[in-house]
Amino acid sequence: NAGVMQNPRHLVRRRGQEARLRCSPMKGHSHVYWYRQLPEEGLKFMVYLQKENIIDESGMPKERFSAEFPKEGPSILRIQQVVRGDSAAYFCASSLPTGSNGYTFGSGTRLTVV
Amino acid sequence: KNEVEQSPQNLTAQEGEFITINCSYSVGISALHWLQQHPGGGIVSLFMLSSGKKKHGRLIATINIQEKHSSLHITASHPRDSAVYICAVSVDKIIFGKGTRLHILP
Numbered sequence: 001n002a003g004v005m006q007n008p009r010h011l012v013r014r015r016g017q018e019a020r021l022r023c024s025p026m027k028g029h030s031h032v033y034w035y036r037q038l039p040e041e042g043l044k045f046m047v048y049l050q051k052e053n054i055i056d057e058s059g060m061p062k063e064r065f066s067a068e069f070p071k072e073g074p075s076i077l078r079i080q081q082v083v084r085g086d087s088a089a090y091f092c093a094s095s096l097p098t099g100s101n102g103y104t105f106g107s108g109t110r111l112t113v114v
Numbered sequence: 115k116n117e118v119e120q121s122p123q124n125l126t127a128q129e130g131e132f133i134t135i136n137c138s139y140s141v142g143i144s145a146l147h148w149l150q151q152h153p154g155g156g157i158v159s160l161f162m163l164s165s166g167k168k169k170h171g172r173l174i175a176t177i178n179i180q181e182k183h184s185s186l187h188i189t190a191s192h193p194r195d196s197a198v199y200i201c202a203v204s205v206d207k208i209i210f211g212k213g214t215r216l217h218i219l220p
Contacts (some may be wrong), residue, residue: 001220033208042212043157043200091157093208103147103208107156 004029004094005074006106013082013113021077021109025094031055033076033103034067046090049075050097074109082113117141120201120211122208130220133188134154135214138199147208148175148186149200162188191218 005024013019025032034046036059045059049069060067063081070073079086089110093103119138120209127133137146148160161175163184168175172191177184196218201211214220 015120035208035210041208043202045207045209048207059207102145102162105149105157105159 003094004104004106006090006092006109008109011109011111013111015083015113016081017084018083019111020072021079021081021090021092021111023077023092023106024074024095026104029094029104031095031097032069033093033095034077034090034092035107036073037091037108039088043091046077050054065070079111082111084113087111087113089111116211117162118201118211119204120199120214121210122214124215124217126217126219129192132155133191133195133216133218134192135162135186135199135201135209135216137184137186138182139184139201139203139209141203141205141209143205145204146177146184147202148184149202150169151198151200151213153197160199165220188216193218193220 004026007022023071029109030050032049035043036046037043047060047067048056066078089108091108095103099103117140118142121136124219145162145164147162150158163177164214172189175189198213198215
């Protein structure tokens with residue numbers, strides 16, 4: 001499968017635990033984007049990364065959320081000390097630089113905080 | 115006011131009907147995207163447009179850059195077309211509309 005791979009598909013965490021969401025971009029894509037979809041709401045931009053660089057994190061909550069895209073391996077969205085309000089679907093997309101050839105989306109990770 | 119507005123929010127139609135979903139935006143864009151999301155499912159990119167019109171099977175997307183407006187049309191609609199259709203624009207990042215929930219009745 002040459003598409004964007006996200007795992008896990010479903011993740012259940014207790015309040016206070018950490019959640020790690022992984023995204024492997026499409027082969028040849030060097031740019032990764034994370035989006036959050038809260039229940040009954042639209043998609044919201046969180047962060048835009050290229051390898052080893054955060055380009056735009058204007059959509060990231062100020063606390064508990066972080067993202068990285070290391071030189072090797074997938075991009076990771078990390079949520080520390082999860083709360084019920086973090087329950088959402090988290091989607092990753094990848095693109096070539098500038099997104100000029102469009103974006104490819106992953107299937108998402110559905111996080112449930114209990 | 116949202117930067118990307120879609121209408122209608124919800125649409126129910128009979129199988130075979132011609133469907134139109136509209137998207138208006140208020141910012142300068144480099145491209146516009148139409149996406150499809152099935153319940154509990156991932157997101158599929160249908161079209162990326164910067165001008166004119168694109169067609170893929172029964173789906174047609176048009177964009178008018180001067181009027182900052184795009185439409186997604188579905189011809190001979192089918193129950194399997196039932197999904198949420200999302201308009202998104204590329205600025206320095208992607209800005210999404212809230213989606214149009216389409217339900218096609220058999």
